[in-house]
Amino acid sequence: MQFQPWELAAGLGLFLFGMMNLEQALRALGTRSFRHLLREQTNTPIRGVLMGIVSTACLQSSSMVGLIVLAFVGAGILKMTNALGIIFGANLGTTFTGWVVATIGFKLSLTEYALPLIALGSLGIVFIHSEKRLHSQTRLLLGFGLLLMGLELMKTSMAFLSEQISPDIFRDYPLPLYLLGGLIFTALIQSSSATMMIVLSAIHADVLPLTTAAAIVIGADLGTTGTVLIGSLKGSADKRRVALSHFIFNLVTDVLAFILLVPMLHLITQKLSVQDPMYALVLFHSMFNLLGIALFLPFVSPFSHWLHKRFTSDEATVCQYITKVPHNVSDAAETAIQQEVAHLFNKVVILNLRTLKIRPEELLQGYQALEIYQQIRQQTPTYDEQYSEIKHTEQQIIQYANRVLQEKSSEEETQNIPGLLHAARDLVYSAKSLKDVRQNLVELRLQSEDEELMETMRYDTRTIYRHLLNLLEKTDPVLTEEKQQQLKEDINHSHDCLHQLITRYKGSEDIGIPLSSLLNINREILVSNQTLANAVGELVAEK
Numbered sequence: 001m002q003f004q005p006w007e008l009a010a011g012l013g014l015f016l017f018g019m020m021n022l023e024q025a026l027r028a029l030g031t032r033s034f035r036h037l038l039r040e041q042t043n044t045p046i047r048g049v050l051m052g053i054v055s056t057a058c059l060q061s062s063s064m065v066g067l068i069v070l071a072f073v074g075a076g077i078l079k080m081t082n083a084l085g086i087i088f089g090a091n092l093g094t095t096f097t098g099w100v101v102a103t104i105g106f107k108l109s110l111t112e113y114a115l116p117l118i119a120l121g122s123l124g125i126v127f128i129h130s131e132k133r134l135h136s137q138t139r140l141l142l143g144f145g146l147l148l149m150g151l152e153l154m155k156t157s158m159a160f161l162s163e164q165i166s167p168d169i170f171r172d173y174p175l176p177l178y179l180l181g182g183l184i185f186t187a188l189i190q191s192s193s194a195t196m197m198i199v200l201s202a203i204h205a206d207v208l209p210l211t212t213a214a215a216i217v218i219g220a221d222l223g224t225t226g227t228v229l230i231g232s233l234k235g236s237a238d239k240r241r242v243a244l245s246h247f248i249f250n251l252v253t254d255v256l257a258f259i260l261l262v263p264m265l266h267l268i269t270q271k272l273s274v275q276d277p278m279y280a281l282v283l284f285h286s287m288f289n290l291l292g293i294a295l296f297l298p299f300v301s302p303f304s305h306w307l308h309k310r311f312t313s314d315e316a317t318v319c320q321y322i323t324k325v326p327h328n329v330s331d332a333a334e335t336a337i338q339q340e341v342a343h344l345f346n347k348v349v350i351l352n353l354r355t356l357k358i359r360p361e362e363l364l365q366g367y368q369a370l371e372i373y374q375q376i377r378q379q380t381p382t383y384d385e386q387y388s389e390i391k392h393t394e395q396q397i398i399q400y401a402n403r404v405l406q407e408k409s410s411e412e413e414t415q416n417i418p419g420l421l422h423a424a425r426d427l428v429y430s431a432k433s434l435k436d437v438r439q440n441l442v443e444l445r446l447q448s449e450d451e452e453l454m455e456t457m458r459y460d461t462r463t464i465y466r467h468l469l470n471l472l473e474k475t476d477p478v479l480t481e482e483k484q485q486q487l488k489e490d491i492n493h494s495h496d497c498l499h500q501l502i503t504r505y506k507g508s509e510d511i512g513i514p515l516s517s518l519l520n521i522n523r524e525i526l527v528s529n530q531t532l533a534n535a536v537g538e539l540v541a542e543k
Helices: 005-040 045-059 062-074 080-093 095-105 110-127 133-162 167-172 175-189 192-204 210-223 225-231 237-259 261-271 277-310 330-355 360-364 368-379 383-406 417-436 438-447 451-473 480-503 515-542
Strands: none
Touching (some): 005 192, 045 080, 062 080, 062 237, 080 237, 095 192, 095 277, 110 133, 133 192, 175 192, 175 210, 192 210, 192 277, 210 225, 210 261, 210 277, 225 237, 237 277, 261 277, 330 368, 330 383, 330 451, 360 451, 417 438, 451 515, 480 515
8 A cells, every 4th residue: 555645644633633632621621720730839849850751651742731831931920040950840740741652652552542532522622611620621522533534644654655765865964954853843833742642653664773763752852842942032121031041041952952862872772671662752752851851850940040131131121020921821820910019019109109299218118119119210211201101011911911811711810910909099099189289289399498398298198108008018917907907097186187287277378389289188098098098909809
């Protein structure tokens, strides 16, 4: 029977389509619990490596693991050092597919298992509503069935090809050519697992010699970095750092593997007596990835420090967190929104202090807001530019949150987002309240000779803002409710005291500006402080 190239192409297409369905099903079924596990169990680089191995082996998708890692780094949930461990481990986890296929994939009639899975999966997708969990479970079955069917077609087509081609023809070309071929092919189809399946099928059919197959696999390992690199070109600095670390790790590991290709294959086939070329290939794949981990793991901290110095161009963007996290990774997105709103709070505090002519350095000492103030001071923006940035940040948060809410996420994953949006609106309203009386404050400072009134405003503001900063950054869960109640009382007390000072000038013009303007200032300061406190209350509640 003649070799049918369309059979090989169909097998590859079914395999890739099965991988896509498998990834979508796993994302719908288990990513929240997986993300929680990833977040809690990667507090050291070594544990990160182990989690990267296990998660990629279970999910069968290094791209899915990579997406979550990018999201968690961008949201500040994962440190770069721990994220690097996951990335290193994910490379080794991808070899699991090869082991499974080499062990059972060529010893069974895969069609017998593929057809029931495809039947149940496809019928389930058609007749079960897409919102139900069972729909994703049937998609999982379909994905597995298509994987098996695709592998069977590739295996069959390679068996026919072996009758027409001698493996000796592949010995006439230099190994770097096969490495380049594996790199380009994998970069095009975006799946090193599919490349590995084709190569294993060719080895099983005695089409490829082991050394040639090993060179192709090394190229495929490097080819997986292409998509990540391209996707990170317009991403955040953290995203580019993670992509660069992935590329450098694979590049160094693969160059080393290619240099040691012949000695490593000799070790596997002669010293370890692995005679089956399929097992020899997957063992070679695992060994050189393990060698890369052993090489990089001791230098994770300096490597992370080096990466942090590479990309800094987007550090001063309006939004610091939500730009770094894909909106479809719901729990990481919620954390990013919370951090963005907290960042917005600091910017509002800085603008309000500017409105009231209070020097921020002493008040903000020891708080994250001081670093933000120093960044703003270097940029020397006008008052209107600062206020416009606050408004723009709120708009970006709302747009991003709406995209998160539109995703098919569980209510549990997004239940805190409405409260965070209320906090963002309260913060902007706080800045607007003081902006509305800014001209009255200027007149008060220029025309009034009463320093007591201005000093009382500034003293009370410093006291209230210090309580707000302590509540947000140094939260004590036991005393939070009591502190919030005390803060509300302090805000009302400040308003009453200012009102008493202002009413002393009733019927007098000594103050220099109308009494109505003074009362308006006091009312807007009250509203500004109350909305700030409400926003902090929402942020503390979400922690």
